[in-house]
Amino acid sequence: MKYFYFFTFSLLTLSIHAQEPQELYFPPLNSDVWETTDPASFNWCETSIDALYDYLAREQSKSFMLLKDGKIVLEKYFGNYTQDSVWFWFSAGKSLMAVLTGIAQAENLLDINDKTSDYLGAAWTSLTPAQEAKITIRNQLTMTSGVDETDFFCSSPECLIYKTDAGTRWVYHNGPYSLLRNVIENAAAENLNLFTNSHIKEKIGMSGVWVKAGFNSFFVSRARDMARFGLMVQAEGQWNDSPILSDMDYYKDMINTSQELNPSYGYLWWLNGKASHITPESPTSLTGPLTPDAPDDTYTAAGSQGQFISISPQNGMILIRQGAQDDQELAPVNFLNDLWARIMSLECQITATEIPNENNQVVYPQPATKTLTITGPVPDQTQITNLAGRPLNTWTRTKEIDISGLSPGIYILTVVQDKRLVTHRIIKR
The missing domain is CATH 3.40.710.10 (DD-peptidase/beta-lactamase superfamily)
Structure with missing residues (x-):
């Protein structure tokens, strides 16, 4: 039986330093107009931002x-x-x-x-x-x-x-x-x-x-x-x-x-x-x-x-x-x-609660070559790491996981739903 494990899980998909650089925006000349991005879109905590501002002050x-x-x-x-x-x-x-x-x-x-x-x-x-x-x-x-x-x-x-x-x-x-x-x-x-x-x-x-x-x-x-x-x-x-x-x-x-x-x-x-x-x-x-x-x-x-x-x-x-x-x-x-x-420490973290995998969540096929499917409710977030725990990719609100870019081997898939998580060992062929 697979279990939910208690630990702190960073929302790496939303973390500003986990994202690839996008096309650069340039503010217009001779203008105070300058587009902004809401820090919440990077899962930054207001309390952490306030602490940064207090430090700067x-x-x-x-x-x-x-x-x-x-x-x-x-x-x-x-x-x-x-x-x-x-x-x-x-x-x-x-x-x-x-x-x-x-x-x-x-x-x-x-x-x-x-x-x-x-x-x-x-x-x-x-x-x-x-x-x-x-x-x-x-x-x-x-x-x-x-x-x-x-x-x-x-x-x-x-x-x-x-x-x-x-x-x-x-x-x-x-x-x-x-x-x-x-x-x-x-x-x-x-x-x-x-x-x-x-x-x-x-x-x-x-x-x-x-x-x-x-x-x-x-x-x-x-x-x-x-x-x-x-x-x-x-x-x-x-x-x-x-x-x-x-x-x-x-x-x-x-x-x-x-x-x-x-x-x-x-x-x-x-x-x-x-x-x-x-x-x-x-x-x-x-x-x-x-x-x-x-x-x-x-x-x-x-x-x-x-x-x-x-x-x-x-x-x-x-x-x-x-x-x-x-x-x-x-x-x-x-x-x-x-x-x-x-x-680099501004993003919020969520804590998952240790409970049995009561929904009998399954990830298939195993082994897989291109795509994995997760059964049950649509997860809030899914992350693949190598066996050393290094994050390789993260997805939000999807049951279909594209692993075509991974090298053959064994990986850990972590699925987060309602602040609870379950881990699966997967095989990429």
Whole structure:
């Protein structure tokens, strides 16, 4: 006799991270219209969402957004901050600068393998001519300039002193990066704001502005502008089939490991799912992925005090967060990991009660090659797992189960009806 077993069963069909990405939605230009998706459609619990918002409030957040396939699933503003309020991207703006550099290369204004001195002139550092000639735009994009980082923000020649040859050491360093603004402006013969306006903002309906603060250049915008930028990057540099970043080789290199020293860094984007990583706080390499509780394919624009544009293409998800934070890390990846951990645990769960299989539910034929049929009432949900318990597929409100895509072998079929479940061992031939 088969029995119902007592355990917690996640509704994986409705879980946002169990679904395949769908066709991307793009909000209209120059409009506040933006389609939404009800989080209940992913079986997310209101209590879990409220707990996430409480956590964000405690962490001094100003805004939070979560997109699925381009549509807004969650959007929350805190305190006096509103949809129209603006805030600094801080170092998350590095990822915007990376896209602008790729656009400049696509227009043949520069080549990232060019020497930086081709655009800034000789003696932009205090290095010898031979040492300086080894630094390329690629080194600026990958944090491998070889320049000493002691004076972290300063980009004047007297601050940029020799540490090691370019390309032989990875260290997070603002000085050489910040000069990418000068590289782009000299290459394009145009102010960075004008270049950003014509090549990105006008094409994707984005607002915002670059502002100078000392040696730094910070981008300032609304949360929805960050979301538009993230959506364009998620769409492989396109906006509704219109190319924004057309150099696909550059795009792929930008969001993949750019050098062997820090596998978790692309072109000014942070990468998850790698064997090791180096954080901004120390040049020491650490074993394991950057954010272990986030999807492995996540790549992130990350800034001081927790400014995030974090993208998981596999899940079709984009996380946006603006705000302050007591932790003064330059790119607080632990906070990012906590956010993803909470997001990946939002779905509700139901509990099945242990009772005998009084309906004598049968699954046939056995063995089967293409389709299984379940007798009795139409189940609320059905799931197939392998013998290790890994979910392989889930169905709702159907008695006909298509197993044609499974390899031959033995599997477990779990049937849920009225918060009760029964398990069957099935054979695929």
